[in-house]
Amino acid sequence: MTTYETLQSLNITLPPVAVPAAAYVPYVQTGNLVFLSGHLAKQDGKVWVGQFGKDISVEDGKLAARNVAIDLMGTLHAATGGDLSRVKRIVKLMSLVNSTGSFTEHHLVTNGASELIGQVFGAQVGAHARSAFGVAQIPLGACVEIEMIAELA
Secondary structure, X not given: OOHHHHHHHOOOOOOOOOOOXXXXXXXXXXXXXXXXXXXXXXXXXXXXXXXXXXXXXXXXXXXXXXXXXXXXXXXXXXXXXXXXXXXXXEEXXXXXXXXXXXXXXXXXXXHHHHHHHHHHHHHHHHOOXXXXXXXXXXXXXXXXXXXXXXXXX
16 A cells, blocks of 8 residues: 555545744755654644643643644655655654653653554654653644654655
8 A cells, every 4th residue: 555545544635835934944855864844733723732741631642743743744745746655764753742840751642643654654664763852832832843854765
């Protein structure tokens, strides 16, 4: 099954690249690597606001991270010229989780993105290195922000 067939079977439609809200670009390619800027979690088209350990659950966080992964794949689709079959490897995800100082389950939140990326791209292409950090705040109060590095063929 191709990446696009997998997305279709999951009822996922890739969104267009979001217009940057500040002084940056959505992605930069150097050599065979493409670096995707951080994407904020969204719910119903709006920034998904919340802080883990205070007012958002880990399960909701996994869904928020999954939503970020969909947005990242939309940007990656644009970065590949509309051909995700050019993705040779998802190299790394870096996840920032808006959390209180006592929250320690950042990795579980980030699993929402990692699991979907693995499912869509498969074990060989989708398995990636990852970092998950707890931070005191994310722009616009978002609960999760994730960036991605991918290798293209």
